[in-house]
Amino acid sequence: MSSTSGFAMLQLLLTLAAGLGGYLIARRFVARRLRFVDAIHAPWAPVLAGIAGFVLAWPVALLPIVSAVPAVIFGLGIGLGTARGARLVRRSTGTHSRLTP
Numbered sequence: 001m002s003s004t005s006g007f008a009m010l011q012l013l014l015t016l017a018a019g020l021g022g023y024l025i026a027r028r029f030v031a032r033r034l035r036f037v038d039a040i041h042a043p044w045a046p047v048l049a050g051i052a053g054f055v056l057a058w059p060v061a062l063l064p065i066v067s068a069v070p071a072v073i074f075g076l077g078i079g080l081g082t083a084r085g086a087r088l089v090r091r092s093t094g095t096h097s098r099l100t101p
Helices: 003-033 045-061 069-096
Strands: none
Touching (some): 003 069
16 A cells, blocks of 8 residues: 555545544534423524634644545534534424423
């Protein structure tokens, strides 16, 4: 294996880890910490969270070894994780919101 293909594989693994990590962190944070915040159910909340994730990851993209793709994928993972976490909250609160006599 040449060093170029090893470098490309490292970048691919970094990108996949950034996307998956962003998704899992956002989903868990929304489901556990933001379950009582009504604004998380707004249609713009995942978009705003994804943009914020991209902005936070952008300084890493300025390094010469890392491209901008992991920052974009991280932001996309954050947005998708936020949307999924909000969906999980909506499903869980629908069954537990009624009091039984």
